[in-house]
Amino acid sequence: MAETIEVKLDGQIAKVLLRRPEMFNAFDLDMIERLAGHLITLAVDNTVRGIVISGKGKAFCAGGDLKWAIAFPKGPAAAFHELAGRFHQAILEIRRMSKPVIAAVNGIAAGGGFSLALACDFRVMAKSAILRQAYTSNGLCINGGGTFMLPRLIGLARALEIAAFDKPISSEQALAWGLATKVVENGRALEESINIARELARGSLNSFGWAKQLLTDSSSTVFEAQIERERAGLCSCASHPDGEEGLRAFVEKRKPVFNTT
Secondary structure, eight states, X not given: OOOSEEEEEETTEEEEEEOOGGGTTOBOHHHHHHHHHXXXXXXXXXXXXXXXXXXXXXXXXXXXXXXXXXXXXXXHHHHHHHHHHHXXXXXXXXXXXXXXXXXXXXXXXXXXXXXXXXXXXXXXXXXXXXXXXXXXXXXXXXXXXXXXXXXXXXXXXXHHHHXXXXXXXXXXHHHHHTSOSEEEOTTOHHHXXXXXHHHHHTSOHHHHHHHHHHHHHGGGSOHHHHHHXXXXXXXXXXXXXXXXXXXXXXXXXXXXXXXXO
């Protein structure tokens, strides 16, 4: 069986490539299990300080393999139950790991591919790439954390518009709405994503991880609890080697050098 997920290290950056180009990188159960497994491993690998996810061929990811779901012996509902369980494990790893995760959207990102891109911390889109939620046009509902991330990125009204009308979103529109971090020339999404990951890797992953966690949880936490979490995070960062280095560098009027996890 061909390897559907390829992981290559580029220094401290892990490149995770979805490799099912003949299916526009749509995932079946085996493929999404492999993706979740790799993400779990990378999350605790201290030699890796950033992750870039992209797709082989013309697409980033077309989401779940609907042909596979329809042919599933126990029916499509059972197929989606299993597929979503594994998919959500991958999404949770992305949102909970302290390392930056960047989607290099080299082509269309639809359905679960759309949700996968939204779950990443940053999205670099090729100029010709397109985002499309796709679920509702197939009589399904948005999955993979898409209903959580979408309104937080662009607001409830626009999120509902995307869910209701399912119009393709160009890279230019995605950038204007805040769905894309950056738009680059075709063929450069992966390269630029790696450059951004390297820049982030030079900073404090401990500090980034606290910011990511606090921001992710902020909308479901009452104000009093949120500011107490902020205080706990601030004190934890101050006692961490990165915080100690940052404070020393400030006093000594130099740039900090962060090399811890």
